Amino acid sequence: MSNWIDIAALDDIPKRGARVVKTSHGCVAIFRTIDDKVFAIDDACPHKKGPLSEGIVHGSKVTCPLHNWVIDLESGLAQGADHGGVATYEILVSSGRIMLDTSRLISKLVA
Amino acid sequence: MSQKLVVIGAGMASGRMLEELLELDTNAYDITLFGAEPRGNYNRIMLSPVLAGEQTYEEIITHDADWYRTNGINCRFGETVVKIDRANKQIISAGGITEYDKLVIATGSASFFIPVAGNDLPGVIGFRDFDDVNDMLSAAKKPAGKAVIIGGGLLGLEAAAALHQQGMDVTVLHLMGHLMERQLDPAAGYLLQKELEGRGIEVICQAHTNAIFGNDHVEAVALEDGTIIDADLVVMAAGIRPETRIATDAALHVERGIIVDDEMQTSDANIWALGECVEHDGIVYGLVAPLYDMAKVLARTLVNEPAKFIAPEVSTKLKVTGVDLFSAGEFGDADEREEIVFRDPARGVYKRLILENNKIIGAVIYGDTIDSGWFFEKQKSGEDISDMRETLIYGPAFQGGEDYNPLATVAALSIDAEICGCNGICKGTIVNAISAGAHDLATIKATTKASASCGSCAGLVEQVLAITLGDEFEAPTAQSICGCTELTHEDVRQIIKARSLKSIPSIMQECDWATSCGCATCRPALNYYMIAEWPLEYKDDAQSRFVNERNHANIQKDGTYSVMPRMWGGMTTPDELRAIADAADKYNVPAVHVTGGQRIDLLGIQRQDLPAIWADLNAAGMVSGHAYSKGLRTVKTCVGTDFCRFGTQDSTGLGIKIEKILWGSWTPHKVKLAVSGCPRNCAEATCKDIGIICVDSGYEVSVAGAAGMELIKTEPLAKVSSEQEAIDLTVAFVQLYREHARYLDRPYKWVAKVGMDWVRERVVDDLGVRAALCTRFEVSQSVYRKDPWAELAKPEYESRKWSPLADLTLEAAE
Numbered sequence: 001m002s003n004w005i006d007i008a009a010l011d012d013i014p015k016r017g018a019r020v021v022k023t024s025h026g027c028v029a030i031f032r033t034i035d036d037k038v039f040a041i042d043d044a045c046p047h048k049k050g051p052l053s054e055g056i057v058h059g060s061k062v063t064c065p066l067h068n069w070v071i072d073l074e075s076g077l078a079q080g081a082d083h084g085g086v087a088t089y090e091i092l093v094s095s096g097r098i099m100l101d102t103s104r105l106i107s108k109l110v111a
Numbered sequence: 112m113s114q115k116l117v118v119i120g121a122g123m124a125s126g127r128m129l130e131e132l133l134e135l136d137t138n139a140y141d142i143t144l145f146g147a148e149p150r151g152n153y154n155r156i157m158l159s160p161v162l163a164g165e166q167t168y169e170e171i172i173t174h175d176a177d178w179y180r181t182n183g184i185n186c187r188f189g190e191t192v193v194k195i196d197r198a199n200k201q202i203i204s205a206g207g208i209t210e211y212d213k214l215v216i217a218t219g220s221a222s223f224f225i226p227v228a229g230n231d232l233p234g235v236i237g238f239r240d241f242d243d244v245n246d247m248l249s250a251a252k253k254p255a256g257k258a259v260i261i262g263g264g265l266l267g268l269e270a271a272a273a274l275h276q277q278g279m280d281v282t283v284l285h286l287m288g289h290l291m292e293r294q295l296d297p298a299a300g301y302l303l304q305k306e307l308e309g310r311g312i313e314v315i316c317q318a319h320t321n322a323i324f325g326n327d328h329v330e331a332v333a334l335e336d337g338t339i340i341d342a343d344l345v346v347m348a349a350g351i352r353p354e355t356r357i358a359t360d361a362a363l364h365v366e367r368g369i370i371v372d373d374e375m376q377t378s379d380a381n382i383w384a385l386g387e388c389v390e391h392d393g394i395v396y397g398l399v400a401p402l403y404d405m406a407k408v409l410a411r412t413l414v415n416e417p418a419k420f421i422a423p424e425v426s427t428k429l430k431v432t433g434v435d436l437f438s439a440g441e442f443g444d445a446d447e448r449e450e451i452v453f454r455d456p457a458r459g460v461y462k463r464l465i466l467e468n469n470k471i472i473g474a475v476i477y478g479d480t481i482d483s484g485w486f487f488e489k490q491k492s493g494e495d496i497s498d499m500r501e502t503l504i505y506g507p508a509f510q511g512g513e514d515y516n517p518l519a520t521v522a523a524l525s526i527d528a529e530i531c532g533c534n535g536i537c538k539g540t541i542v543n544a545i546s547a548g549a550h551d552l553a554t555i556k557a558t559t560k561a562s563a564s565c566g567s568c569a570g571l572v573e574q575v576l577a578i579t580l581g582d583e584f585e586a587p588t589a590q591s592i593c594g595c596t597e598l599t600h601e602d603v604r605q606i607i608k609a610r611s612l613k614s615i616p617s618i619m620q621e622c623d624w625a626t627s628c629g630c631a632t633c634r635p636a637l638n639y640y641m642i643a644e645w646p647l648e649y650k651d652d653a654q655s656r657f658v659n660e661r662n663h664a665n666i667q668k669d670g671t672y673s674v675m676p677r678m679w680g681g682m683t684t685p686d687e688l689r690a691i692a693d694a695a696d697k698y699n700v701p702a703v704h705v706t707g708g709q710r711i712d713l714l715g716i717q718r719q720d721l722p723a724i725w726a727d728l729n730a731a732g733m734v735s736g737h738a739y740s741k742g743l744r745t746v747k748t749c750v751g752t753d754f755c756r757f758g759t760q761d762s763t764g765l766g767i768k769i770e771k772i773l774w775g776s777w778t779p780h781k782v783k784l785a786v787s788g789c790p791r792n793c794a795e796a797t798c799k800d801i802g803i804i805c806v807d808s809g810y811e812v813s814v815a816g817a818a819g820m821e822l823i824k825t826e827p828l829a830k831v832s833s834e835q836e837a838i839d840l841t842v843a844f845v846q847l848y849r850e851h852a853r854y855l856d857r858p859y860k861w862v863a864k865v866g867m868d869w870v871r872e873r874v875v876d877d878l879g880v881r882a883a884l885c886t887r888f889e890v891s892q893s894v895y896r897k898d899p900w901a902e903l904a905k906p907e908y909e910s911r912k913w914s915p916l917a918d919l920t921l922e923a924a925e
Contacts (some may be wrong), residue, residue: 008916016628016654046679051670054658056631063631066657070631073651095898107399111136 002090003103010036010096017052018043018062023105028089029053030098033060033074038091038098039073046071046084113141117202117209117291117632119357120217121146123385126173128215131180131410139414142184145174147218147242147616149189151179154239156399156533159279163273164242181616185676195361197379216358216369216377216384219395220351225261229323235345238270249853250344251277252289258282259332259342263290265427266309267348272390274344275312275761277330282340284318284332286349294427294438298454299477306434306459314748353388353395358382370726371820373419385409391420398425401531424491427534428480437483440473440490441465448472453504458610462504464491469497484521484571488528501636508623521574530575531561538575545579552576593632595625600853604640613641613649631657641739642777643849648890652687659739663899664721673714674724677774680748680766680786681709692730706747708735708783719913725900733899737774741847741855744783746770747795751788751805760805762788765834769841775896776888779852779861782845797825801841806830810837813842814870815862823859829875843884848889850884855920 013019013032020027029043029052037060043053050066060073070079077085084106090101118125121144129478140172146152157171157883167884179186186208194203201210222237222242224230236246251274257275260267263382283290289300304314319335323345353368364370364378368390375391377385387397387407396402403424411418424441437916441448442465449897453462458478464474464486471490476483485507489496495705502509524530526539536559549555555572563567577584583859591597598606614619615637619629629637634655641649653661664672676691693712695703701715716724725735737744746769749755753764764787773782785796786803796802798818802825804811809832816825828844831837843857847870852861862870873880 005917005919012916014654022918022920024920027915048668051666052668054662055669056629056634056657057654058630058634059626066668068631069372103688105919 001012001103002101004005004092004099005096007099007100012085012100013038013098016057018055020051020053021100023102025105027051027053028100028110029067031057031062032101033057033073035091038093040089040090040091041071041073042086043077046078046086047082048085053084056094113138113388114212115143116140116213116215117143117145117211118215119145119202119218119862120219120388121148121150121152121154121188122175122217122219122386122405123188123399124219125215125217127406128217128385128404128409129174129182129184129406130343132413135410135416137182141210142182143187144179144184144433145187145190145192145204146208147189147191148242151175151186151188151284153241158241159245159269161241162238162247163276165276168241168244174798184616185307186584188554192357195357195382197361197382200381203441205845212381214382215409216382216388217386218354218357218388220387221354222347223350223352224347224442225320226347227320227340229325230347231328232323232325232329232345232594233327234329234343235323238266238348239351246343247274247346248277251279253343254278255280256343257282258344258346259340260348261317261332262346262348262350263287263314264293264348266351267346268303270346270348270781271307271312272310272818274346279344281316282313282342284320284334284340284746286491287312287317287853290314290316291438294475295436296442296463296475298452298474299438299463300458302459302461302477303434303436306388306435319607332701337497351387351397353390355388358384358388366390366760373408373421374418376412377517383409383412392422394422396425398427398845400535402426403534423535424487425481426487426666428483428532435449435476435478435480437474437476437480437487439487440471442473442475443851451500451504451778460610464504466496468496469500473497484524484530486527488524490510491627494905502553511577516575518578521571522578524619529570531559531563533558533568534563536561541575542579545576550576550583558880580723590861592636593630595619595629596622598622600636603637604644607640613645615652615655617639623847626889629655639777639854642895646894654802660741663737663739663903664716664720665739667714669715671715672721673712673738674716674728675706675712675736676712676728677736677770679770680746680763682748682763682767682849683710686778687731687733690728690733694727695853697727698724705736709747710738710745710803712738718805719915722904722913725904729901729904731897736898737899739753740777741780742775742777742782743770744781746773747783747785747799749793752787755788755793757791758788758805759807760788760834762786762794762805764804765803765805765810765837766794766873768834771837772838772842772892773845776845776849776892777895778845778849779854780857782848782858784841799825802824803837808832810834812837812840813916815859816861821859826862828867828871839881839885842888843881844870846884846888847873848892849888 015032016034017032018029020029022036027043028040032037041052044062045052045071047067050064052062052064055062061070063070069082072079075089090098121275123317151176154171154173160166161168164261192202192208201208222239236243256279258281260271260283263283271281271283289297290775302754307314321333321335323329324331329342329345332342334765355365358369359365360545368376369384369388371377371384371389372393377384386402400766405420408420409419428437433849447467449466449811451464460478463475465472468494474486487881499510521816524538527537530536530538538560541561544559545554552572562572592600618637635657638652638655658666664674666672695713696721698716700713704712706712748763750765751758782800784801785794785799787794787796788805790804792804796804798816801814809829813825817823848858
């Protein structure tokens with residue numbers, strides 16, 4: 001069961017950048033690519049939990065600022081020779097507003 | 112018994128002809144070679160680089176004394192042939208009579224001196240041979256000498272560029288409405304004029320020369336409209352005329368040139384002619400490629416092999432001026448002709464294809480000639496281009512929607528596509544040479560002659576090497592920036608300059624980046640290169656910066672940051688210390704560390720607290736220490752004459768002055784300085800990027816040290832007596848480093864590549880260059896010498912940048 005919450009305006013996030021949504025289990029990084037695609041992933045690199053929201057965004061990937069792991073925003077998976085991945089969350093963009101599906105976020109707490 | 116062959120003229124055509132002849136049959140003839148110039152055959156085309164100082168005469172000699180001796184050629188250089196006695200089959204020269212069985216006339220052309228008063232004054236010369244070049248070089252030695260070039264065609268512009276490079280004040284006078292009107296249309300001619308004027312060469316078109324003035328030497332040139340131009344040197348580059356007097360005197364058939372048939376034979380059965388002095392089928396040639404064709408034909412004719420000269424399609428490429436220019440075929444307007452034009456004036460690119468009946472009949476390309484060979488091939492083949500008409504102007508890489516491959520242009524050329532226009536070498540010849548073992552440019556030059564004349568096809572030849580050898584090809588160059596491109600840092604820096612690229616997307620577009628957005632390696636590099644190249648125009652792209660530089664704080668392993676305010680020259684005050692201590696308390700800073708850079712680091716600060724802590728430090732008069740930047744980090748000092756009993760100068764004062772000038776600047780990598788008050792060097796200046804040791808008589812400035820992963824002592828740059836000079840040297844060195852070094856090369860790495868001599872020439876020896884570097888640094892600093900903390904602490908950044916988008920911890924309980 002989806003639980004869509006209106007998070008922010010698309011323009012609140014810089015192109016090729018990210019901002020975070022605080023949750024009680026950690027931050028979720030909301031990314032905006034150069035062509036206005038929006039992705040949401042855990043803001044913690046599978047390597048050593050570096051803040052992916054601070055990485056350089058290129059195409060639909062981000063390079064972690066701590067040790068340069070490259071994470072694909074769509075799948076949450078580490079690229080190249082690295083292994084591991086982060087959770088991804090559903091996003092809807094409608095009329096310039098970003099909607100985040102928080103169902104999986106909340107269910108983590110309830111359990 | 113071999114026959115006697117006499118050749119009149121030792122130019123490029125005769126030299127090539129003799130080579131070809133000897134290759135076919137070394138014993139057919141007893142050869143005597145006459146030349147009016149007191150020297151053997153040399154590459155006349157390369158006189159331009161010799162004039163510009165880029166090559167020496169020795170380097171352009173095509174046939175040396177050994178070659179003549181080995182081939183048994185009797186050389187009579189400096190001996191003018193004055194008459195041909197056809198009846199007795201002999202020629203008469205200053206040395207007497209020489210008999211011939213066969214005679215070849217290769218007298219070339221003479222410069223046309225426009226018929227105005229004064230055209231025979233000393234100082235008025237043509238641009239034809241090495242003696243002319245020597246005269247021009249002598250004139251160029253005069254400080255601030257003025258040169259007037261009459262004629263803005265190929266030759267005149269080569270002379271103009273070369274003399275300008277030699278330091279002369281140059282003015283080009285051209286009769287027609289735009290430069291190089293034989294090869295260029297008005298639009299391309301205009302771009303060329305702008306380029307030359309941009310370099311400081313004056314160009315006057317529609318200039319009708321009236322007279323040349325001077326008493327016993329040229330002094331000025333007067334135009335018909337009354338303009339007077341001072342001149343110490345006048346170069347006649349208004350055209351060449353075939354040198355046919357000797358043929359006319361001998362009653363051979365001569366029109367504009369000596370008339371020859373397809374076998375290069377004149378109206379006399381025992382006399383042949385080739386080169387610029389001939390006229391074939393109504394055409395007289397002034398470019399070298401057709402002359403080499405004639406040489407091949409005549410050589411075969413002389414050994415009774417069948418051969419015919421066929422008028423080739425010719426194209427021109429401009430060389431010494433460093434301008435990328437290509438022209439071929441017809442480009443005049445006419446009713447049944449259509450054209451496709453691609454124009455990007457800001458980049459100085461202009462491409463025009465002239466079509467008739469769906470075939471390319473001509474092309475004029477200015478500024479981006481990489482595809483010129485491909486267009487020329489289509490022109491020569493006469494193929495129908497209707498299918499590709501829409502994308503034609505974009506070149507081979509954009510036909511058929513294939514993925515871009517930087518070698519695609521050359522790969523797409525057919526086997527008989529011409530690679531070397533001067534020598535008529537096609538791709539197939541080069542490929543064969545490669546298969547036969549020629550694996551580098553030098554060997555290909557030696558075995559096929561490709562790239563051996565004007566040299567502008569060297570890049571193409573290397574591409575053919577790359578395609579043919581594949582993995583085995585050892586590119587002589589360094590690694591590319593990253594996986595997004597084949598280009599090196601240096602390539603891209605050059606392209607940014609050459610094409611005035613002022614945004615990251617434009618670089619990726621122009622250079623065909625493999626990805627739409629680059630990657631974490633190339634984007635910061637490109638961002639830096641443009642900040643360095645266009646300080647006033649380029650807007651820094653925060654999203655292409657590494658986190659530390661974007662947030663102006665050092666990210667730590669747990670996502671917190673360290674904040675380090677600047678301590679100028681390592682000096683602080685009680686108030687500053689109190690402000691730092693108060694901030695540490697207020698923001699619950701877990702760790703306070705004194706750094707090697709002579710300042711204090713507050714570690715473990717939460718991201719959202721950054722603007723507040725900055726505001727507090729700003730309030731105490733402190734600014735960012737840029738402890739995270741590829742920019743000026745610190746200027747460490749030890750106390751000098753203020754207190755120290757050994758201090759020779761005010762090292763701390765100097766250090767603070769330098770820090771206040773350099774702070775805020777972006778550099779290829781971090782820059783750390785130090786100033787020590789005496790040779791005891793307590794500030795450890797000798798392992799810094801720039802280190803100054805004060806001595807009694809002044810300041811010893813040294814550079815290119817390192818004390819990180821590598822430990823390297825500095826190299827002396829210069830010793831100066833005044834504080835201001837020490838500052839100027841420092842600033843000039845930093846700016847030179849900014850403009851030339853590869854991104855992420857510390858100064859020591861960069862200096863290892865360019866050498867200290869090169870650096871000293873620009874920073875120490877040439878005061879003009881030093882001053883210019885300092886000026887350019889100041890221009891850049893007019894934008895960047897400001898506190899980023901103050902900028903980022905402004906309210907408009909507060910909510911957008913530092914706080915979370917949303918806080919769901921409050922909603923989770925639902």
